[in-house]
Amino acid sequence: QSVLTQPPSVSGAPGQRVTISCTGSSTNIGAGYDVHWYQQLPGTAPKLLIYGNSNRPSGVPDRFSGSKSGTSASLAITGLQAEDEADYYCQSYDSSLSGSGVFGGGTKLTVL
Amino acid sequence: QVQLQQSGPGLVKPSQTLSLTCAISGDSVSSNNVAWNWIRQSPSRGLEWLGRTCYRSKWYNDYAVSVKSRITINPDTSKNQFSLQLNSVTPEDTAVYYCARSRGHLDYWGQGTLVTVSS
Numbered sequence: 539q540s541v542l543t544q545p546p547s548v549s550g551a552p553g554q555r556v557t558i559s560c561t562g563s564s565t566n567i568g569a570g571y572d573v574h575w576y577q578q579l580p581g582t583a584p585k586l587l588i589y590g591n592s593n594r595p596s597g598v599p600d601r602f603s604g605s606k607s608g609t610s611a612s613l614a615i616t617g618l619q620a621e622d623e624a625d626y627y628c629q630s631y632d633s634s635l636s637g638s639g640v641f642g643g644g645t646k647l648t649v650l
Numbered sequence: 651q652v653q654l655q656q657s658g659p660g661l662v663k664p665s666q667t668l669s670l671t672c673a674i675s676g677d678s679v680s681s682n683n684v685a686w687n688w689i690r691q692s693p694s695r696g697l698e699w700l701g702r703t704c705y706r707s708k709w710y711n712d713y714a715v716s717v718k719s720r721i722t723i724n725p726d727t728s729k730n731q732f733s734l735q736l737n738s739v740t741p742e743d744t745a746v747y748y749c750a751r752s753r754g755h756l757d758y759w760g761q762g763t764l765v766t767v768s769s
Binding site (some may be wrong): 540572638 | 696762
């Protein structure tokens with residue numbers, strides 16, 4: 539299984555707010571490594587959504603926000619839209635794996 | 651704008667070597683403040699970081715523990731690209747392979763290459 543733990547699925551109605559958690563440990567998120575989030579639409583490569591825990595790249599709507607606390611991080615999406623239906627992944631690094639990059643298992647967001 | 655264009659075969663026989671190339675435009679493989687990564691994705695293993703190469707006055711490579719004995723990532727400065735070689739492949743190595751640039755976060759990705767390991 540993945541080093542970082544995410545819920546397999548979340549759902550919400552249009553306009554609602556949803557959050558996706560990413561739980562790690564003292565060797566990755568808890569060690570101070572930044573958490574990054576990616577959105578993956580079917581058949582496409584992952585796209586950077588949030589970097590450095592809470593920063594949005596240019597072009598990403600401010601409906602998307604990220605936070606980190608202790609050994610966990612969260613992605614929040616407000617004003618849910620149909621186009622937000624996708625898979626979401628968190629990513630960090632892990633000192634117990636010689637600094638290797640590590641991913642969460644992914645969360646499927648369904649817009650009802 | 652950085653673009654990464656992947657190339658390589660989509661079918662590899664068991665025990666042989668998987669080889670992919672990632673051509674870079676809009677940046678240099680020798681840039682001092684980025685790294686060049688390979689990542690794969692399969693239904694059974696999810697997203698898996700495989701390794702990276704970067705230039706910091708000299709070349710450095712980091713590899714995932716899971717593939718460290720079988721993987722090589724090489725930069726090619728003459729063609730501004732980098733490559734992945736994965737030896738002794740098995741059907742478990744069947745996946746979509748991505749190259750990506752990183753500055754901590756993976757900000758630019760290649761289009762992905764489905765590689766199937768089968769006889």
